[in-house]
Amino acid sequence: MIMSSIRKCLQISTLTLAFPILVLLSLTSSSEADLQPGFYMQSCPMAEFIIKDEVRQAFFSDRGYAAGLVRLHFHDCFVRGCDASVLLDSTPGNTAEKDxxxxxxxLxxxxxxxxxxxxLEYMCPGVVSCADILAYAARDSVEMTGGVGYxxxxxxxDGRVSKSSEATMNLPxxxxxxxLLTKIFGSKGLTQEEMVILSGAHTIGRAHCTSFSKRLYNFTPSTAQDPSMNSAYAFQLQQQxxxxxxxxxIVVPMDPISPTISDTGYYRDIINNRGLFTSDQTLLSDTSTANLVYQYARNPYxxxxxxxxxxxxMGQIDTLTDNEGEIRRNCRVVN
Incomplete structure (x- = not known):
């Protein structure tokens, strides 16, 4: 009788311990299952091919599209998560993120x-989200510029809300x-190392002069030029x-040596005080981030x-899944 009671108690204790573990495993599996590679294999098998084909056509017509599509994905994910809110047009009553x-x-x-x-709407109506299109297009752009595929x-x-004020508050x-960069990236669940890694996207693309001209002409009331910028590089930029x-x-390439290739020229530029933005060159001002800059400059792969x-x-920041949001028929407007 006593042994039987002990066995029952042990069984209850084991079940009590196991139950939270099973619940945790169930929640983890559900979370991991929200986004999956090959998601459209059954519902729209040609989706990834169609996206890559359009990105390739755009890239061959103008290689600058690659940087633009990577940046679109980044600017989307940092505001309301990766929900294609950056694609929505402004309306008479609302100024959207893109503006x-x-x-x-x-952009x-x-x-x-x-x-x-x-x-995609012709082939598979109402199936492929605009948010996923952005993620695929960014990946394809990285590959086409010589980066590592994934x-x-x-x-x-897709989300239904887009506000310009939120872009101002959330984008670095x-x-x-x-x-400040570490704080902004950290608020999105990204580490300081991931911040340095993703900043390397500036290896491709171009920037408007107005986004860095303060470093050239009126850095402080007493200093015309940012002393952290290579003087020869500053002179070159002043000519442009x-x-x-x-x-x-006017726009200039962010990496003047290889502006259409995903390489580590960005990090070499920073080491030589040729970072275009303050947010680029600042990576050399901190020991932890500087060590990463030197590490990546030496090892491109x-x-x-x-x-x-x-x-x-980054592509999994605050995503909408299952029954959340919608699948827009037109990426510029909500259904």
């Missing part, structure tokens, strides 16, 4: 996404220092970017792999 000062006129690639969406976990759904500004309104619509992993992580 915030941080995005307009610098590009909206026409590529429109073309992709039109083809599988994109998909299954995102070009004048940010290490502490006149002061004042004259330089408002290592950075490429790290960048691929960080893009996957």
């Amino acid at each position: 915030a000062a941080a995005n307009n006129p610098s 590009r690639g909206f026409d590529v996404i429109d073309n992709v969406k039109a083809r 599988d994109v976990p998909a299954g995102r759904r 500004p070009p004048f940010a220092d290490v502490d 970017c006149p002061s004042g309104d004259a330089g408002a619509n 290592f950075w490429g792999r790290k960048f691929a992993d960080a893009m996957v992580r």
Whole structure:
């Protein structure tokens, strides 16, 4: 009788301990299952091919589209999560993210996404989200510029809200220092190392002169030029970017040596005090981030792999899944 009672108590204790573990495992599996590589294999088998085909056509017509599509994905994910809110047009009663000062006129690639969406809606109406299109297009752009490819976990759904004020509050500004950058990336669940890795996206693309001209002409009341910038590089930029309104619509490559190749020239530029933005050059001002800059500058493939992993992580910031949000028929407007 006593032995039977002991056995029952042990069984109850074992079940009591096991129950939270089973619940935890169940929750973990559910969370991991929200986004999955090959998500459209059954519902729209040609989805990834169609997206890559449109990105390839755009890239061959203008290689600058690659940087634009990577940046679209980044600017989308940092505001309300990766929900394609950056693609929504402004309305008479609301100014959308794309028209915030941080995005307009610098963002590009909206026409590529429109073309992709039109083809997908013809092939698989109401199936592929605009948020997933952005994630795939960014991956394809990285590959086409020589970066390391990666599988994109998909299954995102599209948001219904887009506010310019939220873009201003959430996107890292070009004048940010290490502490501010670390705080902004940390608020999105990304580490300081991932911040340095993802900053390497500036290895491709271009920037408007107005986003860094303060470093060239009126850095402080007593200093015209940012002393952390290589003087020869500053002189070169001054030839390209006149002061004042004259330089408002002029753009320059962020990595002047290889502006259309995903390589580690970005980190070498920083080491040589040729970072274009304050937010680039500041990575050399902190011991931890500086060590990473030197490490990635020496090992391009290592950075490429790290960048691929960080893009996957970034692409999962606050995603909408299952019955949340919607699948937009037109990426520019809610259904």
